[in-house]
Amino acid sequence: MLYSNLDVSEMFVDRQSQRSSMHSRHLNEQLVRVLKTIGYDVGFQKGQGQYLFDRDDVRYLDLLSGFGVFAIGRNHPALRKALKSVLDSDLPNLVQLDVSTLAGVLAERLLDYVPYLDKVFFANSGAECVEAAIKFARGATGRPGIVYCAHAFHGLSYGALSLTDDPNFRSGFEPLLPGCTPIPFNDLAALERALSSRQVAAFIFEPIQGKGVNMPTDEFLPGAAALCRKYGTLMVADEIQTGMGRTGRFLAVEHWNVEPDMVLIAKALSGGHVPVGALLTRKSIFDKIFNQMDRAVVHGSTFAKNDLAMAAGIATLEVLESEKLIEAAAKRGAELRLALTRMVPGYELMKEVRGKGLMIGIEFGPPKSLRLKASWNVLETANRGLFCQLITVPLFKDHKILTQVSGHGSHTIKLLPPLTITEEDCNWIETAFDNVIASSHKVPGAIWSLGKTLVDNAVRKSA
Structure with missing residues (x-):
């Protein structure tokens, strides 16, 4: 289709439903498969500040910020x-x-x-x-x-x-x-x-x-x-x-x-x-x-x-x-790290919260209780670091928070939000992490059912 006056926004609207098929055909098919496997193919349509909006106009809090690119927020x-x-x-x-x-x-x-x-x-x-x-x-x-x-x-x-x-x-x-x-x-x-x-x-x-x-x-x-x-x-x-x-x-x-x-x-x-x-x-x-x-x-x-x-x-x-965003990063980061650190004694899978400003790592590790240890070992045997996906996926699906594991085989989830996040956003993060981490300590449970699915995918990949 040719566009009069080349209206790129019109082009985006017309072709957005084909984004996955175009990428599979002409770009990185493996990335499309990953997004579909973990349920991240929601079709983001808009970005404002620290928020993303999907095809249904549902709002997400972006703690990835394009690998740290959007420090001042999207479309400032x-x-x-x-x-x-x-x-x-x-x-x-x-x-x-x-x-x-x-x-x-x-x-x-x-x-x-x-x-x-x-x-x-x-x-x-x-x-x-x-x-x-x-x-x-x-x-x-x-x-x-x-x-x-x-x-x-x-x-x-x-x-x-x-x-x-x-x-x-x-x-x-x-x-x-x-x-x-x-x-x-x-x-x-x-x-x-x-x-x-x-x-x-x-x-x-x-x-x-x-x-x-x-x-x-x-x-x-x-x-x-x-x-x-x-x-x-x-x-x-x-x-x-x-x-x-x-x-x-x-x-x-x-x-x-x-x-x-x-x-x-x-x-x-x-x-x-x-x-x-x-x-x-x-x-x-x-x-x-x-x-x-x-x-x-x-x-x-x-x-x-x-x-x-x-x-x-x-x-x-x-x-x-x-906007004094450097000072804001110091203040919000300290508050968020403290809130997350207070969770550590209550959850045996949580090991440490560390970082400075709004670069924060939340590390998970092997539990001591037998039922959790058995489930943890199954995941680790299939793919080292897979447990963190049991946290990031429900954060995304259930709490509309986008974040990532901090590297291959890592047990640390990294928070790298725009420096514009508010106190309300920090409360959103704290509540969501508390809910998801609590669920990860229930065996059997929905999160460990997700774990079985991820293990099956990892096994098929290595076969």
């Missing part, structure tokens, strides 16, 4: 206004043989938050920022090695994938980038052994690991900074998920008073509409990469400084400030 009016103003202004976008005014403004504003750094390199995504960090570190130090933490996730392009030890992502794509060495998270002795060769260009880390919401000890990041200085290694903070106010500070490293040599930001910087990433670094590093005129474009990305992306970043920073 300030962001929409900024993007429309760009489209209405006939700006000279991406001339390439010119410099971007809006990129200058966004760089200036980002560096105001991180005053110990001097330069910004823009990219299209977090993974592109990681790739740039690898190149900048090697180029600036003349060293080949990159050290990263076990259980890290830095992206899925080849360089970024080389900095994860998860076989679920690596399998089938090796060999990856040489010279990349993992150390255990929170292990300063292992880090010193790795850096002592003086062949390591960079130590790259997530201040709080996204896969599992793993927290650093109070000593780890300050100790790592001291070791990096001692051995001449650059310290690179991957704040792609933790940055932009997520943890109640603009950057998560601020909780530990650490000043890295590079900081990587993406996801929330986009406002959720136009992908953008930013690498912030010291002038001394930047000048070693772009060190003369014939190397002015030695690294870059065609669309990286496009006006829509820059406007999205500027508008997002404006909203964070005007």
